[in-house]
Amino acid sequence: MTTTITPVILCGGAGTRLxxxxxxxxxxxxxxxxxxxxxxxxxxxxxxxxxxAPPVLVTNADFRFxxxxxxxxxxxxxxxxxxxxxxxxxxxxxLAATIAVAAxxxxxxxxxxxxxxxxxxxxxxxxxxRRAEPAARAGRIVTxxxxxxxxxxxxxxxxxxxxxxxxxAPLRRFVEKPARAEAEAMLASGVFLWNAGILxxxxxxxxxxxxxxxxxxxxxxxxxxxxxxADLGFLRLGEAPWRDCEDVSVDYAVLEKAGNLWVTAHDGDxxxxxxxxxxxxxxxADGRGVTTEGGAHAFDCRDTYLxxxxxxxxxxxxxxxxxxxVAMPDAVLIASRDRTGELGPIxxxxxxxxxxxxxxxxxxxxxxxxxxxxxxxxxxxxxxIVVDPGASLSLQSHVHRAENWVVVTGTARVTxxxxxxxxxxxxxxxxxxxxxxxxxxxxxxxxELIEVQTGSYLGEDDIIRYADDYxxxxxxxxx
Amino acid sequence: MTTTITPVILCGGAGTRLxxxxxxxxxxxxxxxxxxxxxxxxxxxxxxxxxxAPPVLVTNADFRFxxxxxxxxxxxxxxxxxxxxxxxxxxxxxLAATIAVAAxxxxxxxxxxxxxxxxxxxxxxxxxxRRAEPAARAGRIVTxxxxxxxxxxxxxxxxxxxxxxxxxAPLRRFVEKPARAEAEAMLASGVFLWNAGILxxxxxxxxxxxxxxxxxxxxxxxxxxxxxxADLGFLRLGEAPWRDCEDVSVDYAVLEKAGNLWVTAHDGDxxxxxxxxxxxxxxxADGRGVTTEGGAHAFDCRDTYLxxxxxxxxxxxxxxxxxxxVAMPDAVLIASRDRTGELGPIxxxxxxxxxxxxxxxxxxxxxxxxxxxxxxxxxxxxxxIVVDPGASLSLQSHVHRAENWVVVTGTARVTxxxxxxxxxxxxxxxxxxxxxxxxxxxxxxxxELIEVQTGSYLGEDDIIRYADDYxxxxxxxxx
Numbered sequence: 001m002t003t004t005i006t007p008v009i010l011c012g013g014a015g016t017r018l019x020x021x022x023x024x025x026x027x028x029x030x031x032x033x034x035x036x037x038x039x040x041x042x043x044x045x046x047x048x049x050x051x052x053a054p055p056v057l058v059t060n061a062d063f064r065f066x067x068x069x070x071x072x073x074x075x076x077x078x079x080x081x082x083x084x085x086x087x088x089x090x091x092x093x094x095l096a097a098t099i100a101v102a103a104x105x106x107x108x109x110x111x112x113x114x115x116x117x118x119x120x121x122x123x124x125x126x127x128x129x130r131r132a133e134p135a136a137r138a139g140r141i142v143t144x145x146x147x148x149x150x151x152x153x154x155x156x157x158x159x160x161x162x163x164x165x166x167x168x169a170p171l172r173r174f175v176e177k178p179a180r181a182e183a184e185a186m187l188a189s190g191v192f193l194w195n196a197g198i199l200x201x202x203x204x205x206x207x208x209x210x211x212x213x214x215x216x217x218x219x220x221x222x223x224x225x226x227x228x229x230a231d232l233g234f235l236r237l238g239e240a241p242w243r244d245c246e247d248v249s250v251d252y253a254v255l256e257k258a259g260n261l262w263v264t265a266h267d268g269d270x271x272x273x274x275x276x277x278x279x280x281x282x283x284x285a286d287g288r289g290v291t292t293e294g295g296a297h298a299f300d301c302r303d304t305y306l307x308x309x310x311x312x313x314x315x316x317x318x319x320x321x322x323x324x325x326v327a328m329p330d331a332v333l334i335a336s337r338d339r340t341g342e343l344g345p346i347x348x349x350x351x352x353x354x355x356x357x358x359x360x361x362x363x364x365x366x367x368x369x370x371x372x373x374x375x376x377x378x379x380x381x382x383x384x385i386v387v388d389p390g391a392s393l394s395l396q397s398h399v400h401r402a403e404n405w406v407v408v409t410g411t412a413r414v415t416x417x418x419x420x421x422x423x424x425x426x427x428x429x430x431x432x433x434x435x436x437x438x439x440x441x442x443x444x445x446x447x448e449l450i451e452v453q454t455g456s457y458l459g460e461d462d463i464i465r466y467a468d469d470y471x472x473x474x475x476x477x478x479x
Numbered sequence: 480m481t482t483t484i485t486p487v488i489l490c491g492g493a494g495t496r497l498x499x500x501x502x503x504x505x506x507x508x509x510x511x512x513x514x515x516x517x518x519x520x521x522x523x524x525x526x527x528x529x530x531x532a533p534p535v536l537v538t539n540a541d542f543r544f545x546x547x548x549x550x551x552x553x554x555x556x557x558x559x560x561x562x563x564x565x566x567x568x569x570x571x572x573x574l575a576a577t578i579a580v581a582a583x584x585x586x587x588x589x590x591x592x593x594x595x596x597x598x599x600x601x602x603x604x605x606x607x608x609r610r611a612e613p614a615a616r617a618g619r620i621v622t623x624x625x626x627x628x629x630x631x632x633x634x635x636x637x638x639x640x641x642x643x644x645x646x647x648a649p650l651r652r653f654v655e656k657p658a659r660a661e662a663e664a665m666l667a668s669g670v671f672l673w674n675a676g677i678l679x680x681x682x683x684x685x686x687x688x689x690x691x692x693x694x695x696x697x698x699x700x701x702x703x704x705x706x707x708x709a710d711l712g713f714l715r716l717g718e719a720p721w722r723d724c725e726d727v728s729v730d731y732a733v734l735e736k737a738g739n740l741w742v743t744a745h746d747g748d749x750x751x752x753x754x755x756x757x758x759x760x761x762x763x764a765d766g767r768g769v770t771t772e773g774g775a776h777a778f779d780c781r782d783t784y785l786x787x788x789x790x791x792x793x794x795x796x797x798x799x800x801x802x803x804x805v806a807m808p809d810a811v812l813i814a815s816r817d818r819t820g821e822l823g824p825i826x827x828x829x830x831x832x833x834x835x836x837x838x839x840x841x842x843x844x845x846x847x848x849x850x851x852x853x854x855x856x857x858x859x860x861x862x863x864i865v866v867d868p869g870a871s872l873s874l875q876s877h878v879h880r881a882e883n884w885v886v887v888t889g890t891a892r893v894t895x896x897x898x899x900x901x902x903x904x905x906x907x908x909x910x911x912x913x914x915x916x917x918x919x920x921x922x923x924x925x926x927e928l929i930e931v932q933t934g935s936y937l938g939e940d941d942i943i944r945y946a947d948d949y950x951x952x953x954x955x956x957x958x
Binding site: 019020295297299300308310312313314315316317318319320321323325327329330331332333334335336338339340342343346349350355357374375377378379380382384402404406408409425426428430448450452454 | 498499774776778779787789791792793794795796797798799800802804806808809810811812813814815817818819821822825828829834836853854855856857858859861863881883885887888904905907909927929931933
């Protein structure tokens, strides 16, 4: 008998170890790093299969429209989307999602997965989950282990208690990220597995584990769920109790203290994409160990990873050895390959120095589509704006700027004051300072326009909203 | 007594050794590499002094407006500007300019200088020229030598015939670019000097040298001068004889055979900026040999040169050793420092592969100002256009595209068909497909607008010109 499994996808993280592709405003899970689509889309599609319920999502409020937009792109219907007022690590997020599942069925099987790892063989992964199912149904919390092929010091390890069957084995203990010698010994032993950070369990079993080992977190998360408010299909967790939650991983808060753990091996490929060297390892290289992606050209290089993200950008590398370079039009990373693990503090340093590229991504997603700034100068700014089919920006006005729109793809419906009209390709519209206006895409395909703003102040916060399809007035996100 | 010296500035070259900053369409001499302004502007200002006539310029027709615009920016009035139908190396270019000078005064002193070298101390350089003057007046062709401080294999050397006085000494011979051992021996000797490629001579002496040693070049250049036509203040050399000229350096064609040579030492700083390593040598570095320019950030690097040209672009370098990296929004170079001399063939390879960045520069200069492409997509292109005060684009039309203009700085005068009007900041204008139109800047400051083109074909060659202030109709440059 196959039980329906409810996936919980944790997608609130904001790592910088893949900067400049991953930034605070556009973290790794929403970027196309390897494979088709974003890592989050891959994670969702992997479990959008018979036998799996719609996924429960936990994310940061800033990413809520990214989540729904990316799911819509790949045709996956989400279950509840829980919005964290701020990041509180995996313990609180996982527990909130589990409580949401338990409310409907305390015995439901929950599969909690990160959204920013790479698993190429989806069917093999689902098969591993099914092999783990009996242990989870029997009240175990199942961890998933990957057979190591190198003495990796960047991962935690799992120590099975006795020989692994297809279904797995009890888990003896977790091993923290090891030193090199210990990693080599574990690799040689043939016993230890990498901890993939994936869990399968009955909802009530996880809640019970929190009750025993982290009751303070259970209290706060319950309170945050009790004070959550529904908002456009999202569930905003209660702010005060959430902020009061301990910022801790589920491994540390609960699992390392629990006695009912299990480990099942997943024998397929897996990567946590924890840095550019991990990405490089998954990318096809030539005979000299050189990978070129996008508009990259390598001349006489060795063991070097070159990646260009700009659609009209080129990178020429000459005589490099052991280098990772990633180019975007606004930001370029060049690092010695064995130093890419140090990016976190470096991005923090850029942030402290006020470098916008530390956190901001050139393309900003909105519930109705996205925009990017093409150029800006004294008193003006030029944006490219793409509106999804059927979507509308808010009815809004600006105190300090006027706007000129030129439609370049599709048809726009434009309302200015009380007048509404359709604007075709190459049609233009002037929005005077202070005028109430609204932009919609009545068509079946994305509508694209160039916006030229002029004025004494051009900040995103110069916006007054009168009506919005996305409940963003009076306060909230811009545009 | 001080004689007036006529500078000849050769500025037709198109090197790629400083790619991506120097490209075919925007060569090194017109770029701001080191110091204030472009190297060409520095060369012109160096000699815009009492005792020097307005410079005679020899350049490629493609760069004629760049030359005049850059001179205007620094307030230098040019003498004759000779336009080469195509590059023919230094022999023909130098001779053409010399003939132009000789036409007015065969005994005039000519100082021929490259436009892409760096000399920081202008006064010291002029003093060196004045010390060389007596030899030149006495009928010598004076070369200028730099005292070497390293065994450079990338330069030619000068071998003085006997001890150098302040005025110099006869030149015994030229030494071609040496092998390393020979360069070290010459450095150790204390006798040899680097050939700076600068010449001082009487006009009739140089013409006579060509008559004796390269009469075929003299014939063709005379014919090209005789069939030259004046065009908006430029002198376009006759095409047929010019193309028939030998493509050879003046050193090889004439100087190595001449007996009346002289060498005067210039003791100040000098660099040919022949590659990124030469640029690096002129740039201030920290205690670990690291230079960062523009938005570059170095973390734990050594002996590394990092340069960012994009005004809103950042480069992060981590753990690099002996690397040169130059970032522009559309092109990035990363090279091992000791390999930067190999850029020429690499850019040729990019060109052969159809990479636009090999030759095209994002900002294109026109006689009326410049434009740059901000973005392009299926059926549209967005440009930023800057028109100089008082300048006008041609009266033109396009068969395949319509245009929308939004003025962001200044005031535009726009003619469409028979209607003329002024358009202020944030005003917009629609130019239908096929409509005759003209754009001017009637103001005192640069006028800037955003142009959105839409149509099935958006090439620069879709232009019909009816009238042009720069004599570009019916054929010629675009816009």
